[in-house]
Amino acid sequence: MPTIKEIALLAGVSRGTVDRVLNNRGSVDPKKAKKVLEIARALEYTPNIAGKTLAAKKKQLKFGYILFGSTSSNPFFEDVVRAIKNRADELAEVGVTVDVRFTTIDKPEAQAACIDELVAGGVDGLVITPINHPLVADKLRELSGSGFPVVTANTDVPGCGRIAYVGSDYYKSGETAAGMMNLITGGSANIGVVIGSPLVLCHSERLSGFTNYIEKVFTGLKILAKAVNNDDDIDSFRVTRDMLIRFPEIDSLLLAAAGVLGACRAVKDLGLDGKLAIVCYDVVPTTCDLIREGVISAALGQQPALQGAKPLDLLFDYLGMGVTPEKEFYYTETEIKIRENL
Amino acid sequence: MPTIKEIALLAGVSRGTVDRVLNNRGSVDPKKAKKVLEIARALEYTPNIAGKTLAAKKKQLKFGYILFGSTSSNPFFEDVVRAIKNRADELAEVGVTVDVRFTTIDKPEAQAACIDELVAGGVDGLVITPINHPLVADKLRELSGSGFPVVTANTDVPGCGRIAYVGSDYYKSGETAAGMMNLITGGSANIGVVIGSPLVLCHSERLSGFTNYIEKVFTGLKILAKAVNNDDDIDSFRVTRDMLIRFPEIDSLLLAAAGVLGACRAVKDLGLDGKLAIVCYDVVPTTCDLIREGVISAALGQQPALQGAKPLDLLFDYLGMGVTPEKEFYYTETEIKIRENL
DNA sequence: TTGAAAGCGCTACCAG
DNA sequence: CTGGTAGCGCTTTCAA
Numbered sequence: 001m002p003t004i005k006e007i008a009l010l011a012g013v014s015r016g017t018v019d020r021v022l023n024n025r026g027s028v029d030p031k032k033a034k035k036v037l038e039i040a041r042a043l044e045y046t047p048n049i050a051g052k053t054l055a056a057k058k059k060q061l062k063f064g065y066i067l068f069g070s071t072s073s074n075p076f077f078e079d080v081v082r083a084i085k086n087r088a089d090e091l092a093e094v095g096v097t098v099d100v101r102f103t104t105i106d107k108p109e110a111q112a113a114c115i116d117e118l119v120a121g122g123v124d125g126l127v128i129t130p131i132n133h134p135l136v137a138d139k140l141r142e143l144s145g146s147g148f149p150v151v152t153a154n155t156d157v158p159g160c161g162r163i164a165y166v167g168s169d170y171y172k173s174g175e176t177a178a179g180m181m182n183l184i185t186g187g188s189a190n191i192g193v194v195i196g197s198p199l200v201l202c203h204s205e206r207l208s209g210f211t212n213y214i215e216k217v218f219t220g221l222k223i224l225a226k227a228v229n230n231d232d233d234i235d236s237f238r239v240t241r242d243m244l245i246r247f248p249e250i251d252s253l254l255l256a257a258a259g260v261l262g263a264c265r266a267v268k269d270l271g272l273d274g275k276l277a278i279v280c281y282d283v284v285p286t287t288c289d290l291i292r293e294g295v296i297s298a299a300l301g302q303q304p305a306l307q308g309a310k311p312l313d314l315l316f317d318y319l320g321m322g323v324t325p326e327k328e329f330y331y332t333e334t335e336i337k338i339r340e341n342l
Numbered sequence: 343m344p345t346i347k348e349i350a351l352l353a354g355v356s357r358g359t360v361d362r363v364l365n366n367r368g369s370v371d372p373k374k375a376k377k378v379l380e381i382a383r384a385l386e387y388t389p390n391i392a393g394k395t396l397a398a399k400k401k402q403l404k405f406g407y408i409l410f411g412s413t414s415s416n417p418f419f420e421d422v423v424r425a426i427k428n429r430a431d432e433l434a435e436v437g438v439t440v441d442v443r444f445t446t447i448d449k450p451e452a453q454a455a456c457i458d459e460l461v462a463g464g465v466d467g468l469v470i471t472p473i474n475h476p477l478v479a480d481k482l483r484e485l486s487g488s489g490f491p492v493v494t495a496n497t498d499v500p501g502c503g504r505i506a507y508v509g510s511d512y513y514k515s516g517e518t519a520a521g522m523m524n525l526i527t528g529g530s531a532n533i534g535v536v537i538g539s540p541l542v543l544c545h546s547e548r549l550s551g552f553t554n555y556i557e558k559v560f561t562g563l564k565i566l567a568k569a570v571n572n573d574d575d576i577d578s579f580r581v582t583r584d585m586l587i588r589f590p591e592i593d594s595l596l597l598a599a600a601g602v603l604g605a606c607r608a609v610k611d612l613g614l615d616g617k618l619a620i621v622c623y624d625v626v627p628t629t630c631d632l633i634r635e636g637v638i639s640a641a642l643g644q645q646p647a648l649q650g651a652k653p654l655d656l657l658f659d660y661l662g663m664g665v666t667p668e669k670e671f672y673y674t675e676t677e678i679k680i681r682e683n684l
Numbered sequence: 685t686t687g688a689a690a691g692c693g694c695t696a697c698c699a700g
Numbered sequence: 701c702t703g704g705t706a707g708c709g710c711t712t713t714c715a716a
Contacts, residue, residue: 013702013703014702014703014704015703015704016702016703016704016705017701017702017703020701020702026701026702027701028701028702029701029702032701032702051708053708054707054708054709054710055707055708056708057707057708057709058707058708094708095708
């Protein structure tokens with residue numbers, strides 16, 4: 001493993017010059033630059049991460065992380081927040097501080113203001129679960145345009161200039177739900193679907209993936225009815241109950257939003273627990289209980305811990321180590337969880 | 343984030359002394375030691391990983407990694423080897439070299455000799471997929487007893503003194519297969535089982551998990567017949583074919599060993615593809631193809647990449663950073679893969 | 685038993 | 701445009 005020092009020695013220049021060449025900082029005599037590059041290539045130089053990390057400490061980087069919910073509201077985000085805190089503790093060691101803020105999903109002005117605050121507060125990079133609204137999108141575009149790195153997490157605003165997105169491929173996760181539903185029901189089912197809101201892109205993407213796929217591949221699966229629960233357990237109970245009463249032929253449920261507990265209460269309330277094939281999203285504690293009870297057949301996870309930590313890593317690599325993300329989309333796996341592998 | 347330097351300053355001692363206290367090396371005046379510890383505790387000192395890593399480079403550690411198969415034989419281990427190589431490249435940066443050796447699963451003497459060679463060659467730690475045989479077990483016990491760190495991977499020899507095991511919880515993965523089989527078949531099935539060899543602990547553990555679980559929980563699932571394929575595709579074809587002919591009532595297969603391709607060839611040969619519920623282990627390329635074709639319903643993965651990399655990390659943490667593994671068993675997840683989430 | 689100093693690889697700064 | 705130097709946190713060695 002060659003080092004900058006060795007390259008400097010071989011090239012007959014100083015370490016500073018090698019550093020300038022390899023990291024495109026400052027300007028260097030083209031001849032020397034060429035020589036350095038040749039040697040680096042010949043020796044297959046790769047920078048030492050520990051060295052870079054240690055040196056990066058002096059930068060005292062500050063990151064902002066804006067995400068939905070005030071922790072208590074949506075248990076899925078609790079896992080994300082836990083992962084953020086853990087990673088933030090680790091990053092503290094290398095001089096990074098992380099400022100975590102919460103905004104609600106329905107207030108673009110508030111989220112835009114939150115971005116402004118963080119930037120004014122001097123953060124060097126931002127992770128955000130963005131609301132897909134011009135007020136936010138434009139601000140992100142503007143920031144990115146000025147060289148400020150933004151990573152979107154959990155949900156994306158394509159084309160806003162962010163350096164990467166970390167989160168689920170919702171469309172594909174909809175297909176996975178279809179595949180699972182097909183296996184569980186033997187290929188023939190009358191499905192009731194519960195979604196959060198047609199306006200939340202994630203949920204509608206999931207539903208598109210599911211719908212298109214069953215129409216194309218699993219023609220024995222039919223969607224009989226759809227209900228909207230606003231990601232709320234109380235609403236969820238009511239609309240699910242109504243749907244099940246109105247469509248007694250329903251023999252399976254796809255719960256494509258939060259509010260899984262409410263929906264399952266409705267199922268139990270009608271004495272249908274264990275009689276319906278139920279597939280839902282997000283592996284949260286209440287869902288695990290329902291799986292153990294035999295109410296839910298399978299839950300589809302989306303690696304919340306990765307969604308929390310990875311964006312911070314990308315930001316640190318970018319700002320601390322000078323490494324640009326190697327891809328634009330860091331899709332999380334759609335994990336299938338049943339009672340036995342919870 | 344406090345540093346050793348700060349603690350030294352506050353305690354009125356040198357960095358060397360602080361180091362000695364915090365890492366129990368050399369002896370220190372009890373009074374000073376106490377003071378240092380108090381300050382470290384008060385400041386919630388945690389060592390800086392980058393600093394430690396950098397300093398560890400001077401140790402020039404050497405690890406050995408003994409595993410089954412010569413890569414080509416079992417595609418599962420190809421993923422493991424790939425992960426080992428990747429992690430080894432990363433560790434090279436911090437002065438670690440990894441010597442990877444292959445042994446066959448049926449030659450304990452050869453594996454024991456291989457261990458001896460590596461140790462004689464001066465490795466500081468060893469990762470091994472051990473053959474569960476006294477010849478190997480005793481050697482591992484002896485090594486461990488003398489303070490030499492061993493990590494078992496993929497398969498374990500309990501009580502051999504190794505500092506940790508990284509791999510599947512086979513019994514539990516058998517239960518997961520049962521759960522999946524139950525979902526796919528609607529709770530009623532006549533199952534044919536293919537195992538590698540009753541002598542390979544992993545496979546028999548899987549089968550125990552599966553068997554005990556269905557007897558207890560899924561009483562509609564019956565095992566009609568078992569076949570042994572010696573992890574070989576040719577044998578697998580033959581024994582599976584024979585079994586399916588002899589037991590035409592079989593409507594589902596559990597493939598608990600390698601040789602998945604051979605077994606599926608038999609299924610196709612008899613025109614049964616798409617008509618049987620098939621659950622198998624290990625997400626390898628040929629298996630993925632069979633899932634896409636609709637021959638296999640689900641495959642259960644065991645995180646080969648983690649099995650390759652994690653043991654090396656544990657060894658480096660132990661020898662390079664002075665950190666003992668925080669648990670004895672690092673179980674991999676049993677990942678459920680179907681056509682849509684491959 | 686202890687302190688001082690060098691060095692792991694990299695970056696930043698200053699002087700020229 | 702360039703070289704030298706200091707320093708990030710930790711370990712190790714040498715001298716006292």
